[in-house]
Amino acid sequence: MKLLVCVSxxxxxxxxxxxxxxxxxxxxxxxxxxxxxxxxxxxxVRALELKEALGGTVTLINVGxxxxxxxxxxxxxxxxxxxxxxxxxxxxxxxxxxQIAEYARQENYDIILLGKExxxxxxxxIGAMIAEYLDQPFISYxxxxxxxxxxxxxxxxxxxxxxxxxxxxxxxVVSAAKxxxxxxxxxxxxxxxxxxxxxxxxxxxxxxxxxxxVQYTLPPAKSAVKMIAPDNMEELVKLLHEEAKVI
Amino acid sequence: xVLVFAESQKGNFxxxxxxxxxxxxxTAQVLGTECVALALGSANNAADLxxxxxxxxxxxxxxxxxxxxxxxxxxxxxxxxxxxxAKVIVLSHTSTGKAIHGRLAARLDAGSVAGVNSIPTVDxxxxxxxxxxxxxxxxxxxxxxxxxILSVMGNSLQPAIVGSPAxxxxxxxxxxxxxxxxxxxxxxEGIVPLPEAELVVSAGRGMKGPxxxxxxxxxxxxxxxxxxxxxxxxxxxxxxxxxxxGQTGIAIRPNLYIAIGxxxxxxxxxxxxxxxTIVVINKDPEAPFFKxxxxxxxxxxxxxxxxxxxxxxxxKAAQG
Ligand SMILES: Cc1cc2nc3c(=O)[nH]c(=O)nc-3n(C[C@H](O)[C@H](O)[C@H](O)COP(=O)(O)OP(=O)(O)OC[C@H]3O[C@@H](n4cnc5c(N)ncnc54)[C@H](O)[C@@H]3O)c2cc1C
Numbered sequence: 313m314k315l316l317v318c319v320s321x322x323x324x325x326x327x328x329x330x331x332x333x334x335x336x337x338x339x340x341x342x343x344x345x346x347x348x349x350x351x352x353x354x355x356x357v358r359a360l361e362l363k364e365a366l367g368g369t370v371t372l373i374n375v376g377x378x379x380x381x382x383x384x385x386x387x388x389x390x391x392x393x394x395x396x397x398x399x400x401x402x403x404x405x406x407x408x409x410x411q412i413a414e415y416a417r418q419e420n421y422d423i424i425l426l427g428k429e430x431x432x433x434x435x436x437x438i439g440a441m442i443a444e445y446l447d448q449p450f451i452s453y454x455x456x457x458x459x460x461x462x463x464x465x466x467x468x469x470x471x472x473x474x475x476x477x478x479x480x481x482x483x484x485v486v487s488a489a490k491x492x493x494x495x496x497x498x499x500x501x502x503x504x505x506x507x508x509x510x511x512x513x514x515x516x517x518x519x520x521x522x523x524x525x526v527q528y529t530l531p532p533a534k535s536a537v538k539m540i541a542p543d544n545m546e547e548l549v550k551l552l553h554e555e556a557k558v559i
Numbered sequence: 560x561v562l563v564f565a566e567s568q569k570g571n572f573x574x575x576x577x578x579x580x581x582x583x584x585x586t587a588q589v590l591g592t593e594c595v596a597l598a599l600g601s602a603n604n605a606a607d608l609x610x611x612x613x614x615x616x617x618x619x620x621x622x623x624x625x626x627x628x629x630x631x632x633x634x635x636x637x638x639x640x641x642x643x644x645a646k647v648i649v650l651s652h653t654s655t656g657k658a659i660h661g662r663l664a665a666r667l668d669a670g671s672v673a674g675v676n677s678i679p680t681v682d683x684x685x686x687x688x689x690x691x692x693x694x695x696x697x698x699x700x701x702x703x704x705x706x707x708i709l710s711v712m713g714n715s716l717q718p719a720i721v722g723s724p725a726x727x728x729x730x731x732x733x734x735x736x737x738x739x740x741x742x743x744x745x746x747x748e749g750i751v752p753l754p755e756a757e758l759v760v761s762a763g764r765g766m767k768g769p770x771x772x773x774x775x776x777x778x779x780x781x782x783x784x785x786x787x788x789x790x791x792x793x794x795x796x797x798x799x800x801x802x803x804x805g806q807t808g809i810a811i812r813p814n815l816y817i818a819i820g821x822x823x824x825x826x827x828x829x830x831x832x833x834x835x836t837i838v839v840i841n842k843d844p845e846a847p848f849f850k851x852x853x854x855x856x857x858x859x860x861x862x863x864x865x866x867x868x869x870x871x872x873x874x875k876a877a878q879g
Contacts, residue, residue, distance in 0.1 A: 325806050326825050329695040349807065406664050406671065431806055431829070433691050433698075435673040436652075440629060440661030449630055449738045452658045466742075471654045473752025473801070476627075477742040490807055491800065522670030522704040526686065529697045537839075537849050542858025545870035548838070551854060553874065556836040558815040559758070559782065 313368035313462045313482075315359045316416055317392065318426035318438065319351040320408075321376060321383045325431060331528045338528075347383045350427025352390070353495040354488035358457055359425050360391045361493060366462045368422075369393045373415060375408045377401045381511060388506035389498035395509070400516035403524045405433075409441030414517045417446060422462060422482040428453050428489045436487070443485040451480060455491035561587040561594045562645035564636050565608050565616075566655050568746075569625075570601025574755060575651045577611045577718035582711045583649040584612025584721060585678045590647070596725070597639055599632060600624030609725025611718055617643070617730040628737040629658030637666045638732045645706065647679075652710040653754065660710045670702035676715035693806070693825070694832035713754055714812040714833075751785050753804065758784035759813040761804060761831070762792070765820015765841065765860055769797035774861070775819060778868045781875070787811070789821050805830035820860045823848020840864065 323329070323338070324346045330339040346352075359370045372387045372395040374380050384395045398411040416424060424446075429436040436452070443450030455475070456468035462482065469476045470489050498506075540548045552559045563583035565576035580596055587594035596613035598605045600623075605616045619635055636659065640648055648663060650656035652674045664671035672687050679687040684701050687709060691698045746752075753759065760779040766772060779786045786802060793803035804811055806826040812833035819840045821827060828851055831837070839852040840863050849855045856863055 323692065325693050325829050329692045331696070404670070405661070405673075409661065409665060431693070434810065436657040437661035437664065437671060437673050440633075440658055441665040443630065444633065444662040444665035449628070450658060450662070451739070452629070453654055469654075470801075471744070471746070472754050473750070474744065474746030476744045479740040479742060480738065490803075522664075522668070523672055523700050523702045523707075525698050526701045527699045528691075529699070531690070531694065531697055534851065535853075537852045537855045539855045539857065542856050542863050543866070545856075545863070545867040546873070548854060548856065548867065549870045549874045552815065552836065552838070556815070556853065558836045559871070559874070 313362055313366050313422045314420065315363060315368060315370045316419070316421040316424045317351065317356045317359045317370060317372050317387070318412055318424065318442075319356065319372050319374050319383065319387050320348045320430050321345050321374070321380050322348045322430050322432040335528050336526065345383065347386055348427050348430045350429060350431075350488055352387065354490065354492040355425040355427050356387055356390060356392065357493035357496050358488060359423070360496070362423075362459070366459070371396060373398070373412055375400055375402050375411045375516075384511055385506050386498060388509045388511070389502040390496050391502060393509065395511045396514055397511060398514050398516050403521045405435050405437045406441060406523070407519045407521055409438045409445060410519050411516050412438075413442045413445030415514060416442070420483070423465070424485045426487055428487045439485050439487040446485070449480050449484040451478065451484060451486045453489045454486050455489045457486060457492060560592050560643055560645050561590065561647045561649060562640050562643060563594060563596045563613065563649040564656075564659070565596045565598055565605070566651050566653060567598065567600075567602060570603040572598075572602075572604050572607055574718060575653060575713065576608065578713065578716060579649055579651045579711050580608050580611040580613050581716055581718045582678070586647055586649065587612070589679060589681055592646070595643065597636065597730070599635060602727070605727050606724035609722050610720045612721045613725045616725045616727045618727050619730050619732050619734065621734040623734050623737070626737060626741045627655060628739045629662060630739075631735055631737050633659045633662035633666060634735055635732050637663055639730050640667070640706070642730070647707045647709065650708070650710040652712045656710045660708060663708045667706050667708070668704065669706040669708050670704040671708035672700045672702065673710045674712045675709050676712045679709070690833060693829035712812065714757065714814070747801075753785050753787055753802070753809055753811050756785035756811065757814045758782050759787050759811060759815065759834075760784045760817045760819070761787035761789070761821060762819040763789035763821030764791050766792070766797070771861070772798070774864045774868070778817070778864055778871070781868050781871045784815070784817075789827050818848055819864060821848060822846050823851060
């Protein structure tokens, strides 16, 4: 199977968030970046498992500047065969999806996989956008994906308070949720091999952004916690009713 | 015009749809235009959408729409929006909305923001905000395309009754064939799913074992709350996976989140930080969760939780 996995780079959740003086951009100094966990743990690993079972190739794609190569190399160390980076510092989800679709259109992948969302913006938009540009089905929040012939896939998809089981033929786009696979830690051999795998840099296609971030602000500071004595739960209930007004 | 795609479950419109219509109505007021709702497939109580500000409900009744496929839905919504000349399309930020939102943006060459939590402003261009970086910041976006697509984060505004039942008008759209075959849809009946829950009682490793969850369930039942858990608890199968909240589980924003025996690691907090009120019950006064809590109780959960349940019972009895 010919598989494409979209990977993105996000600040680690534990990172302190600081903006530049004009509050228009994240200050990258001191930010710890990681591969988006849903891309890495679930989308990439399930792609590798499909390749192991049915043969084929797993290619990584990222839209971003040269700084992103480190994250891409990690994906290669985990086991992807090769990688493509579209050389653009993207300003919107639509531009990321547009670039990926432009590249994928010429390559005819059987399945394009990506994480259900990134952990920084949680937009969950890119998969649907790529699928629309390529006129393919898109299955979001897949927690199971099986195919015995590489042509028809059975997929389980998480929905609010339940799940949906469905069948779809390749080619399609799918976003990965917890359950789809188990995280793999790159080993020494993988890390060594990654260094010699191909990471192709491609120039972006022309695209005009339509929704861009103009400013970041910090949420209002939380007022200090009110402590309640453990033997006075009536007081807590009273506060929840009268002060917080939530019950 | 603002067009709101109103989601239903088997034709029943509920809070999610009412929130989206309320959002659409308020956005329409800012833009000085009207808000129209769109219902696809079965639509039992679609007229109710008028209560929340829809001036009318457009309805594509084709039974093929009772099976959800984002590709089909996006085509239908895009076509209706073009027929009526919608400038803003509003969806819910749910599993359904997310499968459509990006498609509409690509299809209509429209700027989009997913998961907005406040009403747009129009001073100096169309701008709208959402929470980012696990709630550590708020990002404001400018959208400069003619058509704009927004999906509304659940529980980010209160549905408000502002009108009367709406007239339902058939919309004439050809529904394309789906390339996805839905085999089954299963939902856990009888409980409010976590992403929609207003009250959540959540417990972690401090519970010591799955056999102790009775006190958590008692509290949840007494409050009418949905239960949740921390990741380690789901990982060792003390609780089902769909209860796992946090960075790798689901993100929720209830009015009340009660955390019992949960330390409050950043990855856990990332999924619950948008809760309006957080109560933390933990025997360790140094537990990080207290820093993020509104109300804290330092004590042994095995004593505190049953007492809290009793206090809630008394309160409910007094309320009648
Ligand atoms: C990349 C990554 C992603 C992650 N994603 C998530 C996620 O999505 N969700 C998530 O929850 N975690 C996630 N984690 C794990 C997270 O870091 C914490 O390890 C986890 O949240 C801890 O769960 P806990 O609070 O239940 O357990 P613990 O941290 O062990 O805390 C148990 C708490 O119970 C208290 N306690 C014990 N006994 C009692 C008692 N008798 N009475 C009262 N209190 C008591 C203790 O004082 C302690 O504070 C993630 C971690 C990583 C690295």
